[in-house]
Amino acid sequence: MEKARIFEICTIVFAIAILSFLGVLSDSYLISINSGSYITAHAKQEAIPIKVIGMQYAWEFVYPNGTTSVDKLVLKANQTYLLEITSKDVIHAFYIPQLGFKFEAIPGYVYDFYIVVNKPGVYNIWCAEFCGPGHYLMRGTLIVVS
Template sequence: MRCLRFVPLIVLVTLLSGCQIRVLNPASDTAQTQSNLIYLSFGLMMLVLIVVIILFTRFVYKYRETGERIGCIPGDKKENKLYEIIWTVLPVLLLVVLAVPTVKATYDLTYKSAAGEGFKQDAVNVQVEARQFAWTFTYENGKKSHTELVLPVDKKAALTISSVDVVHSFWVPRLGGKMDAIPGKKTHLAFVPNKQGTYQGKCAEFCGSGHATMRFKARVVSEDEYEKWLRTEGE
């Protein structure tokens, strides 16, 4: 029981740490869907954990050694069909509750990011090229940027991602999941940023000695500001 003395300290350190889990602070429709799945998974895990803790505490208390039960061994129960059915059905139900929205979201997001020509319609199309150890973003008017990806808010962004050397992984945690950049192949990622701001982007696949420096900024701005940037900045 001595370890329980440290619980308040652990809780206090956690609350004061100021940690920000970016994937749980979404700024796009895709990231919101993924965040919801994380919350669902966490909720189911906590439900199981709470039940296990309650049962464990109950059994420890019920079958604890007392003065009257020293050396007493409880009788062995051969079977209990009700409990066996419950322990079999409950895990299956939990898996179904988790699997159905996960599979649906996976297929929806995959289709959204790779739906042929429909992928580029009514979208801001950006060619994303990865190389050791930098990113190049090329827009439809030929404008290029190496340090930041600029996108208008509330408008679909359609990214076509490639690599010129090794496998990289494009990732802006607050805008959506990772997408590999593969030499000789083009991959696609689509999302609608719905919050203005500047978000950290990085390569999420170890790609060599300069991997840690392969970072960029994803800046989501108003449509007017985006059009102005497109005309006046870049290479």
């Protein structure tokens, strides 16, 4: 009976140690992602700002020169951009599944997000928050050119 009790305590202590280690490891990784620390301060200073405006049922992109496009965002590969995400009407979610980015677009609030896409290609942009009966129509395209 005594050996079983010792084995049980050792198992609990070992599980606590492993889970604590994994928690600390993932917490530091998530903090670095959330703070954008993987993008240097210099790159942030030179980031090109683009306004991303969600509306029923489209995405509007406003470039620094005043040009606007609907449902199509064009970026250069290896360039840092500052996406200023907001909404005109209801809550939306700006979602690029292939890149793993998903950010809320909330009326009256601007969410700043730095992005660098290294691989040229065409990526989907979806709204991942139910925003009304035409929600399924709210799709866009991210085109990354070299």
